[in-house]
Amino acid sequence: MIAEIQRRRTFAIISHPDAGKTTLTEKLLLYGGAVQLAGSVTARKNARATTSDWMELEKQRGISVSSTVLQFDYHGYRVNLLDTPGHKDFSEDTYRVLTAVDAVVMVIDAAKGIEAQTRKLFEVCRRRGVPIFTFMNKCDRPTRDPLNLLDELESVLGIGAFPVNWPLGTGTSFRGVYDRQQKSVHLFERTPQGAYRAPVQVGSLAEPFVRERLDDSDYHRAVEELEMLDIAGVEYDAQKVHHGEQTPVFFGSAMNNFGVQLLLDAFLERSLPPQPRHVGEKVIAPETPAFSGFVFKIQANMDPRHRDRIAFVRICSGKFNRDMTVTHTRTGKRVRLASAHRLFGQERETVDEAYAGDVIGLVGHTEFGIGDTLTTDPSISYQEIPRFPPECFAFLHNPNPGKFKQFRQGVEQLLQEGVVQVFDLRDSIQKIPLLAAVGPLQFEVVQYRLESEYGAPSTLENASWDAFRWLPAGVDVKAVKLPTGCRLAYDAAGLPGVLFPSAWTRKYFGELNGGMELFDLPPEG
Numbered sequence: 001m002i003a004e005i006q007r008r009r010t011f012a013i014i015s016h017p018d019a020g021k022t023t024l025t026e027k028l029l030l031y032g033g034a035v036q037l038a039g040s041v042t043a044r045k046n047a048r049a050t051t052s053d054w055m056e057l058e059k060q061r062g063i064s065v066s067s068t069v070l071q072f073d074y075h076g077y078r079v080n081l082l083d084t085p086g087h088k089d090f091s092e093d094t095y096r097v098l099t100a101v102d103a104v105v106m107v108i109d110a111a112k113g114i115e116a117q118t119r120k121l122f123e124v125c126r127r128r129g130v131p132i133f134t135f136m137n138k139c140d141r142p143t144r145d146p147l148n149l150l151d152e153l154e155s156v157l158g159i160g161a162f163p164v165n166w167p168l169g170t171g172t173s174f175r176g177v178y179d180r181q182q183k184s185v186h187l188f189e190r191t192p193q194g195a196y197r198a199p200v201q202v203g204s205l206a207e208p209f210v211r212e213r214l215d216d217s218d219y220h221r222a223v224e225e226l227e228m229l230d231i232a233g234v235e236y237d238a239q240k241v242h243h244g245e246q247t248p249v250f251f252g253s254a255m256n257n258f259g260v261q262l263l264l265d266a267f268l269e270r271s272l273p274p275q276p277r278h279v280g281e282k283v284i285a286p287e288t289p290a291f292s293g294f295v296f297k298i299q300a301n302m303d304p305r306h307r308d309r310i311a312f313v314r315i316c317s318g319k320f321n322r323d324m325t326v327t328h329t330r331t332g333k334r335v336r337l338a339s340a341h342r343l344f345g346q347e348r349e350t351v352d353e354a355y356a357g358d359v360i361g362l363v364g365h366t367e368f369g370i371g372d373t374l375t376t377d378p379s380i381s382y383q384e385i386p387r388f389p390p391e392c393f394a395f396l397h398n399p400n401p402g403k404f405k406q407f408r409q410g411v412e413q414l415l416q417e418g419v420v421q422v423f424d425l426r427d428s429i430q431k432i433p434l435l436a437a438v439g440p441l442q443f444e445v446v447q448y449r450l451e452s453e454y455g456a457p458s459t460l461e462n463a464s465w466d467a468f469r470w471l472p473a474g475v476d477v478k479a480v481k482l483p484t485g486c487r488l489a490y491d492a493a494g495l496p497g498v499l500f501p502s503a504w505t506r507k508y509f510g511e512l513n514g515g516m517e518l519f520d521l522p523p524e525g
């Protein structure tokens with residue numbers, strides 16, 4: 001069991017839309033030998049150009065289209081690559097997936113640098129201290145100054161950056177990268193669309209054939225930059241990398257399949273196998289004999305003909321065997337796990353055994369909710385899924401009084417599943433739920449499922465707030481002064497906070513209330 005766990009690497013790729021996440025995913029699959037799948041990832045993404053298309057697609061193909069854990073073997077490693085939903089589907093799901101991984105690869109468009117969504121996703125990773133590896137993509141095109149890109153990682157994200165390799169030239173004069181530790185040069189050849197593994201020639205920077213291939217100015221510049229990095233740059237610190245305080249940086253081009261293998265090899269070598277998880281005071285090592293894991297995502301089938309749900313479980317300790325009986329910690333019930341699946345693209349495959357680090361999909365257990373623990377040791381109860389600050393708010397109306405019961409029942413079930421959050425304004429006469437989400441897709445999912453599963457149509461009324469902030473524990477709510485447009489509201493646990501329409505009102509709130517501290521997650525105690 002220990003050997004199986006040690007060879008596992010479970011990670012996700014994060015990026016701002018269009019930085020190259022899909023392309024990099026495909027290329028990684030290529031190395032894992034899943035060649036027939038490379039290509040289908042893009043096809044899937046293109047097919048999901050809009051949210052409504054996504055719904056249609058789910059209807060036609062069933063659940064497996066949008067939920068994915070890509071698993072492959074590479075050089076003795078068992079790699080689990082968890083798919084984070086992309087742009088249009090941006091939602092709480094994306095964040096939750098990040099609680100199930102042991103590391104992330106952050107893809108940055110080297111012409112653009114850090115963008116809004118990268119920053120948000122990074123923030124979620126940092127809170128958990130997840131190790132972050134950075135891939136500066138699109139080096140085949142003119143990029144920003146590489147030193148400047150490193151500076152940005154430090155100044156904007158506050159993370160130390162250690163370039164593992166360094167670009168030689170940029171744009172049309174991009175010739176490859178220099179591996180600072182192997183002290184070798186990897187030369188880039190422009191292959192049409194990079195359909196095959198990129199050919200590389202390796203040699204030292206001083207070799208004549210390297211010099212000949214580089215423009216004079218590019219050569220001197222690279223030599224100077226590398227010298228500077230050696231003298232003044234960050235030193236590699238494995239400890240810091242493992243705690244997410246330093247990021248190893250790689251330059252390359254996913255589309256041209258350049259630098260991808262360097263990234264993959266270094267990532268596997270420098271990242272850690274599944275690590276112990278904390279449950280209160282207790283530390284659960286992955287090789288603990290007891291099986292344990294937690295649900296980090298629930299995917300409901302949009303197809304009425306195959307209406308099932310899959311609960312995705314990240315295994316944190318022990319070994320999963322088909323048909324094993326576990327305790328569902330929240331209810332205390334014993335549950336037999338008969339139908340566990342591995343989902344690979346559109347393929348559903350029954351899993352007979354899986355180990356800490358793996359993700360399995362459990363079909364048909366309606367009692368499972370996000371964050372629930374499943375284990376053979378009932379004293380284990382993970383608290384791995386935090387709540388995430390919502391950014392979209394909307395009132396959900398029931399236009400059909402005759403369907404009141406179905407509407408209420410459906411909303412309750414979907415809230416339990418964690419599809420959206422709900423806030424209570426306390427003074428509304430009609431008790432219309434105020435839904436809150438990280439991304440608007442979550443509202444669409446609610447509406448779609450209410451109608452298809454509960455026969456309850458609904459209408460959505462967007463609310464103009466863009467943030468909810470919790471008040472400090474024990475504050476006198478009546479004494480709080482609210483700027484115009486703000487509203488007091490309570491979360492599902494009854495904790496008070498304020499709905500804000502803008503960053504400006506949040507600032508003004510501080511001035512009105514003597515600098516009162518606000519929390520973007522529920523305050524402790």
Ligand code: GDP
Nearest residue numbers: 015017018019020021022023138253254255256
């Ligand atoms: P995602 O939204 O992050 O998944 O980004 P995609 O992988 O779909 O890439 C967005 C666009 O950038 C697509 O048109 C890709 O072909 C292009 N792209 C991805 N990697 C590279 C690269 O290395 N070089 C160039 N020039 N374009 C790239």
